[in-house]
Amino acid sequence: MKLFTVIGQYLVLMGNVFTKPVRRTIFFKRVVDEIEQIGVDSLWIVSIVSVFMGAVLTLQVAINFEAPYIPKYLIGLSARDTMILEFSSTIICLILAGKVGSNIASEIGTMRITEQIDALEIMGVNSASYLILPKIIAALVTFPLLNILSIILGILGGYFVAVLTDVVTVYDYLFGLNYVFVPFYVTYSLIKICFFSVIITSVSSFHGYFTYGGALEVGKSSTRAVVYSIILILLFNLILTQILLT
Amino acid sequence: MIEVKNISKSFNDQKVLKNIDVIFEPGKISMVIGKSGSGKTVLLKSVIGLHMPDEGEIFFDRREFTKAKIKFKREIRQEIGMVFQGGALFTSSTVEDNIRFPLDLFTKMTKAEKQKRVDFCLERVNIKDAHKLFPAEISGGMQKRVSIARAIVLNPKYLFCDEPNSGLDPQTAILIDRLIREITIEYNTTTVVNTHDMNSVMEIADNIYFIHKGENWWNGGRDDIFYSDNVELNEFVFASELYKKIKIAVK
Ligand SMILES: Nc1ncnc2c1ncn2[C@@H]1O[C@H](COP(=O)(O)OP(=O)(O)O)[C@@H](O)[C@H]1O
């Protein structure tokens, strides 16, 4: 029963979020600010994680494909496809749920308990739309770019392994990268990350927006934001994969 | 003029406000007093629609507010200035930007005009040299004053203050009180102030509403307090030795 109340509350909030902004110039400035906070500030973590995961993936696959009858180019191919299909969308979003999600929930939660949201409302501002919509848009703009970046850096990580170790030759790795490339996989990855962007930003905003109490409750909201975002990402990953790939 | 008619509000079976009837007049300071937890903040927030009352009606100059559409509420809210208990300044914006914010949203002023208005409001609350600082970088008293400046930037018809001098030293508190008084007279605002500070009441109250356990328990003027034999009011007002002595002296 409580689940339905929460879903209802969430939908009502989203109804308030997706309304016409008061002033276009202010709205634009808010989006730019959020792009910086949500997207640009995540560049480092995404980059580092992607390079290392690409490298480790390549190493592990290479070690598991030791048998002489398995063609070596499969190493490059599987590094590429793993990055595109799963890592650069789902895993990166699980990481972003932790970083961006907790950030959003504690920011909005703090604004709630210090009455800054009330202050917005009393000025005649639609606080939900003013605070949340720019975050959703910023994530929708930046996360797909982070997705592409992650794919490229992951593949590059694998390339470093090919160059620096002898588990696979550079020639085999590059050949594998180009072997039966399915462009739709990239589309699939981008579609997924668009859904995840909305999940992370809206679910985290929701938990922040409905915080009552003090600093302790802000912490709890922040944790809930991450947990619910992760669960929903995993659920939607399953659903979208079922719909798009099978 | 704000007319509050028969407002009640509960939170999960706890009746916080019980059939409150009050009238707040323009150019006057109406003070809502009562113990912590008596429902002052809930009353204020119900009047301006941050809480939805369970029953009752509220009229802002004869315009029904409680059941109005959110769009209409937002229009009326642009005529409301509010000073929150903690100041509620936007922590990520400078003092100046906090005050400019309503101007950016709701006026067609040029940049220069806005700056002039911001400077004027800050001047009005006696703040100099803090334009570019962030709320965390200024004292509590200054935060309250900035909050007042932000509340008056759009020339509000209605001014609400929730415990405007809580957490301030007595001298700063009096400055804030006087500022509220001056603004009320200057702009003829309908001013409502929540407080449990009797000094404040004696300093600036025109009408007093004593809220006890969510009920409008006693109304009157500043001087009436000394002659009332309302038990709960007396317990509240004359809790301190100082006020006990004053009462004896008055009598
Ligand atoms: N959002 C809320 N949810 C539940 N209870 C609340 C809420 N806001 C206030 N209350 C309760 O209402 C009562 C009155 O609170 P309040 O109006 O803040 O008192 P005060 O007179 O000190 O301002 C308190 O018992 C408080 O716990």
Ligand SMILES: [Mg+2]
């Ligand atoms: Mg209060």
